[in-house]
Amino acid sequence: VQLQASGGGPVQAGDSLRLSCAASGRTFSNYDMGWFRQAPGKEREFVAGIRWSSGSRNYAESVKGRFTISRDNAKNTVYLQMNSLKLEDTAVYYCAATMSSLSPVRPYQYDYWGQGTQVTVSS
Numbered sequence: 001v002q003l004q005a006s007g008g009g010p011v012q013a014g015d016s017l018r019l020s021c022a023a024s025g026r027t028f029s030n031y032d033m034g035w036f037r038q039a040p041g042k043e044r045e046f047v048a049g050i051r052w053s054s055g056s057r058n059y060a061e062s063v064k065g066r067f068t069i070s071r072d073n074a075k076n077t078v079y080l081q082m083n084s085l086k087l088e089d090t091a092v093y094y095c096a097a098t099m100s101s102l103s104p105v106r107p108y109q110y111d112y113w114g115q116g117t118q119v120t121v122s123s
Helices: none
Strands: 002-006 009-012 017-024 032-038 045-051 057-059 067-072 077-082 091-098 117-122
Touching (some): 002 091, 017 091, 017 117, 032 077, 045 077
Parallel strands (some): 009 117
Antiparallel strands (some): 002 017, 017 077, 032 045, 045 057, 091 117
């Protein structure tokens, strides 16, 4: 399994950014996909998750109403649309995959990880 995250970069507060996670290596129809982030000196935290088969989603409270996770079956890609970005959204963002069926929100529940993409929000 390979996960390739991309789309990060420097933005200003209030801007939007879309991250992509290209998945390859197997069929992901039975997988849950997640986005996590890790800021300097902080633990990796859950941002959003989606069940590939049903499209059901869940979000961290801190991003509800601003971020949207989605997937494109044809492209085997998961997206994270981030709107109204805040300074505190600055972090390295990682995509991850797991066969867990429990709407996983902990890093240890995920088996595969992408390399991370940096998002830097400035004022």
